[in-house]
Amino acid sequence: MATLGTVYQTELIKSKNTFALWLACLGAGFMPALMFVVYLTKWETFVPQKGANSWNQFSFANFQGVSFFFIPFFVVLLCSLVMNIEHKSNTWKYLLTLPVSRLSIYVNKLSIILTLTVLTYVLFIVFLLAAGVVLGILRPKLGFLDQTLAFDGLLKLAFRSFVSTLAMLAIHYWLSIRIKNMIAAIGIGLICIVTATILFKRWEYAIYYPYTFTMYTIFSSDKSVKVLASHELYSLGYFVIITIAGYIDFSRFYKG
Amino acid sequence: MIIQTQNLQFGFKKDQPIIKDLNLNVEKGSIYGFLGPNGAGKTTTMRLILGLLPNPENNIRIFGKTLSDNRLDIFSRIGSMIEIPSLYEHLTGWDNLEITRRIKGVSKKRIDETLELVKLTHAAHKKVKAYSLGMKQRIGLAVALLSEPELLILDEPTNGLDPNGMIETRELLIRLNKEAGTTIFLSSHLLSEVEKMATHVGIIHKGSMLFQGTIQELGTLKSRQAMLCFDTSNNLKALELLNPQFQVTLNGNGLKTSFQDREQAAHINRLLVQNEIDVYQLAVMDNDLEKLFLQITEESAV
Numbered sequence: 001m002a003t004l005g006t007v008y009q010t011e012l013i014k015s016k017n018t019f020a021l022w023l024a025c026l027g028a029g030f031m032p033a034l035m036f037v038v039y040l041t042k043w044e045t046f047v048p049q050k051g052a053n054s055w056n057q058f059s060f061a062n063f064q065g066v067s068f069f070f071i072p073f074f075v076v077l078l079c080s081l082v083m084n085i086e087h088k089s090n091t092w093k094y095l096l097t098l099p100v101s102r103l104s105i106y107v108n109k110l111s112i113i114l115t116l117t118v119l120t121y122v123l124f125i126v127f128l129l130a131a132g133v134v135l136g137i138l139r140p141k142l143g144f145l146d147q148t149l150a151f152d153g154l155l156k157l158a159f160r161s162f163v164s165t166l167a168m169l170a171i172h173y174w175l176s177i178r179i180k181n182m183i184a185a186i187g188i189g190l191i192c193i194v195t196a197t198i199l200f201k202r203w204e205y206a207i208y209y210p211y212t213f214t215m216y217t218i219f220s221s222d223k224s225v226k227v228l229a230s231h232e233l234y235s236l237g238y239f240v241i242i243t244i245a246g247y248i249d250f251s252r253f254y255k256g
Numbered sequence: 257m258i259i260q261t262q263n264l265q266f267g268f269k270k271d272q273p274i275i276k277d278l279n280l281n282v283e284k285g286s287i288y289g290f291l292g293p294n295g296a297g298k299t300t301t302m303r304l305i306l307g308l309l310p311n312p313e314n315n316i317r318i319f320g321k322t323l324s325d326n327r328l329d330i331f332s333r334i335g336s337m338i339e340i341p342s343l344y345e346h347l348t349g350w351d352n353l354e355i356t357r358r359i360k361g362v363s364k365k366r367i368d369e370t371l372e373l374v375k376l377t378h379a380a381h382k383k384v385k386a387y388s389l390g391m392k393q394r395i396g397l398a399v400a401l402l403s404e405p406e407l408l409i410l411d412e413p414t415n416g417l418d419p420n421g422m423i424e425t426r427e428l429l430i431r432l433n434k435e436a437g438t439t440i441f442l443s444s445h446l447l448s449e450v451e452k453m454a455t456h457v458g459i460i461h462k463g464s465m466l467f468q469g470t471i472q473e474l475g476t477l478k479s480r481q482a483m484l485c486f487d488t489s490n491n492l493k494a495l496e497l498l499n500p501q502f503q504v505t506l507n508g509n510g511l512k513t514s515f516q517d518r519e520q521a522a523h524i525n526r527l528l529v530q531n532e533i534d535v536y537q538l539a540v541m542d543n544d545l546e547k548l549f550l551q552i553t554e555e556s557a558v
Contacts, residue, residue, distance in 0.1 A: 006361075013347070085344065089346075090339075093303070094399075097308070097331055099327075099331040253310075
């Protein structure tokens with residue numbers, strides 16, 4: 001009988017040669033590359049004033065760049081792409097007749113999506129640092145090589161941003177199991193994201209709306225949040241509840 | 257019994273049943289050919305057996321157990337292929353087998369053996385995307401065979417294969433059945449194909465089982481069921497004349513009785529002529545089952 005680890009390994013095999021894997025790398029590199037080009041060409045405007053830290057400004061600009069549309073869309077796309085591996089190959093009927101529990105299938109698929117999301121955040125930070133170092137070499141006046149980065153602050157922001165995606169991730173994990181048509185699932189996601197950008201800071205209850213969470217995280221990034229801001233706790237709560245509800249639906253009613 | 261269903265019912269809508277009171281009995285060690293024209297309910301039955309469609313009645317037993325309580329045990333003893341093979345086309349044939357191998361805990365050398373068995377060793381490291389339809393069918397079969405299951409459930413296993421591939425697959429299945437004692441439950445819409453390998457046959461039409469039995473029992477079935485239809489110048493008189501001896505009934509504008517043999521037809525004709533009744537028509541008509549047979553055999557000729 002297959003253990004949890006075995007099924008995870010088979011899920012890794014399945015992600016070979018898929019766009020989902022490329023999305024994790026390309027998605028991570030997009031904003032650092034864009035910011036790199038902007039800093040390189042308009043560097044005069046970014047030369048830090050006295051007391052300011054280039055690293056902090058650069059990393060904040062990167063995070064701000066991805067928080068409003070990019071990360072939510074990335075999560076929607078990633079969930080759809082990973083689940084589309086089974087839909088496209090017509091393999092649900094095969095997967096569900098293997099001697100593996102539904103729980104194991106559900107948990108391991110979710111784990112792959114979480115793994116790819118974490119991988120993207122890690123690569124994002126790596127690309128961001130690399131872009132900063134190269135900028136420091138090419139444009140010494142930007143001061144990247146003279147200043148030190150508040151690395152713990154960057155990690156904390158990345159962690160909070162990751163937590164704020166979990167609610168959306170759980171919703172789209174469930175939707176992507178249920179909706180075989182990938183375009184439909186992505187369309188629903190897009191509508192929700194656009195709604196979020198309209199409601200953000202305009203509607204008092206928008207803070208309970210999962211698709212705004214990454215925006216609230218970047219907005220509250222300079223404030224003294226100890227570990228997690230309130231909307232990030234909501235995100236965790238949504239994640240737990242929706243994941244459990246999704247599992248009940250998947251195990252009882254999903255027939256492939 | 258390896259597979260047993262009791263009054264299996266299924267329909268997406270309550271008033272439109274797709275499967276009606278199906279009692280399926282697949283004996284251990286048999287090759288059971290599940291025969292019927294396209295749309296008869298073969299795939300639906302197979303999906304029900306594998307738990308891929310809801311069956312709240314819980315009236316399906318595999319290895320004597322119900323699926324709801326023994327899912328993992330039952331699935332570890334089954335190899336299956338439903339409709340078009342379930343394959344990850346972005347992966348190689350080898351990777352597809354590797355996924356099943358890891359989950360079923362089979363030794364690595366079984367992959368090479370199975371590839372050899374379905375004659376795909378040369379294409380093992382090509383992506384399935386680049387496979388021909390026949391190759392996909394064969395790698396799908398390999399996935400089902402990998403764990404040397406006690407029961408194989410195969411939906412149209414020779415679909416898409418060329419004549420050579422059909423013969424090879426047939427021989428492979430017969431060999432597995434003889435040597436390893438594998439019970440094989442396979443569906444087909446071709447009578448000719450089932451006749452060449454099955455020990456048992458079930459014929460399904462519009463969701464109902466029309467016949468179930470051994471391949472020998474199937475052979476004796478045809479003659480018994482046909483009807484003799486005739487039309488005369490005076491059907492009422494003919495009815496009176498023949499009825500003491502034959503069970504004749506009115507059939508539209510003509511008459512009919514169950515067909516026994518050629519002598520019976522000659523005898524009826526003689527009786528009518530001797531009694532000065534003109535015979536306009538005298539013909540053996542197929543019954544529904546026979547029409548179905550024709551449909552199944554005709555399709556095999558194409």
